[in-house]
Amino acid sequence: MRRLIVSELLTLDGVMEDSTPWHRDYRSPESGQFKSGELFGSDTLLLGRVTYGGFADYWPTVTDTGAFGERMNSLPKYVVSGTLKEAHWNNSHIIRENIAGEVARLKAQEGQDILVYGSGELSRFLLAQGLVDQLNLLIYPVVLGQGKRLFGEGAGPNLTLTDSRTFSSGVVLLQYHPAR
Known part of the structure; x- marks a missing residue:
């Protein structure tokens, strides 16, 4: 059974919205290495409609991203949307109904991890x-003070910390497994 990994970039106050490039000033070799390992440890992307749209507009157009960009463009991609008519990005498929069942079916297949980038609403649902x-x-x-947050109002899931690292840029990686 494959693992489903949700990967999020968050501000210190929990904002995940990418309306400004707040995260770009904090790139480091360590975070780049982590993101590369995360992507190459996966063989499927699962995205919400908004994240998919941004990625589909960006990744096919850039030419200087090397193996990372090639991997992003070649992987099978599943976008969860009830409104998207067509998915034009290479190797993309739309999940319109029975989202939980379709994701469970993907997880039951042989292969590497399934990776969710951003996609706040989808991540909360999953x-x-x-x-x-x-x-x-x-x-x-x-600290942005406002914006969409991964965990909105109300109780979120109970989590168990499994790893943490601090990168030279001041970014902290926290890895959790949902408490079962």
Whole structure:
């Protein structure tokens, strides 16, 4: 059975919205190495409609991203959307109905990890359904004060910390497994 990993970039106050490039000033070789390992340890991307749209507009157009960009463009991609008519990015498929069942079916297949980038609404749904095996939270030393948060109002899942690392840029990686 494959693992489903949710990977999020968060500010110190929990904002995940990417309306400004707040995270770009904190890139480091260590975080780049981590993100590369995360991607190459996966063989499927699962994305919400908004994240998919941003990625589909960006990744096919850039030429200087080397193996990382080639991997992003070649992997099978599943976008969860009830409104998207077509998925034009290479090797993309739309999940419109029975989301939990379809994700469980993907997890039951042989292969590497399934990786969710961003996709806040989808990530919250997957957590609530008990489908997430690991959360990779990269916490940036930035406070925005407002914006969409991974964990909104109300109780979130109970989590067990499994690893933590601090990168030279001040970014902290927190890896959790949902408490079962």
